[in-house]
Amino acid sequence: MNEYTEEMENALDVLKRNPAKGAEIVVSLLQSKDDMVKLEAAIFILDRVLGKPKAMPNRGRKDST
Numbered sequence: 001m002n003e004y005t006e007e008m009e010n011a012l013d014v015l016k017r018n019p020a021k022g023a024e025i026v027v028s029l030l031q032s033k034d035d036m037v038k039l040e041a042a043i044f045i046l047d048r049v050l051g052k053p054k055a056m057p058n059r060g061r062k063d064s065t
Contacts, residue, residue: 015022029041 017022026041026044029037030045032038
């Protein structure tokens with residue numbers, strides 16, 4: 001195993017042992033004073049729990065053609 005591969009394996013091992021801590025941090029970002037941080041955290045959570053939407057709804061906008 002080369003050094004890079006061993007380093008990657010070690011990093012992945014750390015990540016695999018700490019999913020709850022990572023989830024708690026992402027959820028805590030929902031309390032941020034920065035609306036963009038809250039929005040990004042919400043999107044991150046929704047995308048992983050519900051999956052990314054196939055397409056964004058039109059929301060009543062008309063094409064500019």
